[in-house]
Amino acid sequence: MQQDLQTHKPGAADRPYQGVGYYGQPALKASPFGWKTSGYIFLAGMSGSAQILGTAADLFGGPGMEKTARNARHVAMIGATLGPLLLIGDLHTPSRWYNMLRIFRRTSPMSIGSYILSGFGAFSAVTAAADWIGMKRVARVTQVPAALAGAGMSVYTAALLSSTSTPLWAAAPRLLAVRFGSSAMACGAAALSLGERIDGRPGNAERLDRVAMVASAVDLAASLASRREYEADHVAAPLEQGALGAVHKIGAIAVGAGIPLVCHAINAGRRRPSAALSVLGSLAVLAGGMALRTAILRAGNRSAERPADYFRFARTPPNTLNERKRTLLPDTAARRVLP
Known part of the structure; x- marks a missing residue:
């Protein structure tokens, strides 16, 4: 053996490896979610909350809110129709939707979300159809489960994103649900x-503006709290820098929450609220809602591509705002597919 070592000549096997290694490579695979998924999440939340408001208007709003309830049912149907089309388009294979409905797992946000969406679409369709043909009693019964499913539609996508290993999505699960729900x-x-406003019922519009004002205030507060959480977990950079940072800070926060708060607060203090301010505030809310979903999804994908963010996040102990135990598996980041 000693003789072999003495006669050994350095060769290719003894040279240090000079090729590409694992250092600096992403530990996660970014999700395939694009604009179709962002659009679905936006429509799902808007239509679900519209169904809640329509049910409340029908049950507690009196005769003056009947047409508001009907409009809400129409908005719910738009979301229940266009949203799944965007979703199925993003899944690429329509049979995946059928496969997700074959089983039910109470521990899987994806499985629960599939049934929430299916139930919301079915009950919303029955409610809208019954209202259209004059079966008011049927509509008043089916609108209740439609509204309950609508509540799930407003927030379940946040739970689904938070259950992945993507650092930005998993860092503040409760606050993400509050942001999605309030928005x-x-x-x-x-x-x-x-x-x-289009139908000439400004009084009802003013009531809805007050709802939007309160919800925007909650959204703004949750946004500020989320920022602190992201910074504490070292995952804030994708949502704060570059073009996505501008979309989030200007589009989602300033336009989506700030402008509506100012417009509706001014109107709330006036004897004769301004229709222009009401319309401006409403349009800002809708634009900001879409900007929020777009920024969160794209920044999440970017955070998955930043290995330093992932490893810092995986080593960070739970803080007082997030007591959930983080068990992140590198190979599961993009296995989740949105229903």
């Missing part, structure tokens, strides 16, 4: 307010 409620109220 969805503001968007639903804004869409219905615009309909009331």
Whole structure:
């Protein structure tokens, strides 16, 4: 053996490896979610919250809110129709939708979301059809489960994103749900307010504007809290820098929450609220709602491509705002497919 070592001559096997290694490579695979998924999440939240508001208007709003309830059912049907088309288009294979409905897992946000969407679409369709043909009693019964499913539509996508290993999505699950839910409620109220303005019912529009104002305030507060959470977990950079940072800070926060708060607050202090401010606030809410979903999805994908963010996040112990145990598996980041 000693003789072999003495006669050994350095060769190719002894040279240090000079090729590409794992250092600096992404530990996760970014999700395939694009604009279709962003559009679906926006429509799902808006239509779900519109159904909630329409049910509340029908049950507690009195005779003056009957047409508001009908408009809400129409908005819900638009979301229940266009949203799944965007979703199935993003899944690429329509049979995946059928496969997701074959089983039910109470621990899977994807499985639960599939049934929430299916139930919302079915009950919303029955409610809208019954209202259209004059079967008011049937509509008043089926609108209740439609509204319950609408509540799930407003927030379940946040739970689904948070259950992945993508750092930005998993960092603040509860706050992400609050942001999606409050933004969805503001968007639903804004869409219905615009309909009331078009139909010449400014009084109803003012009620809806107040709902949008409160929801926007909650959204703004959750946005600020989320930022602190992201910074504490070292995952804030994709949502704060570059073009996505501008979309988030200007589009989602300033336009989506700031402008509506100012417009509706001014109108709330006036004897004769301005229709122009009401319309401006409603349009800003809708634009900001879409900007929020776009920024969150794209920034999440970018955070998955930043290995330093992932490893820092995986080593960070839970803080007081997020006591959830993080068990992140590198090979599961993009296995999740949105229903």
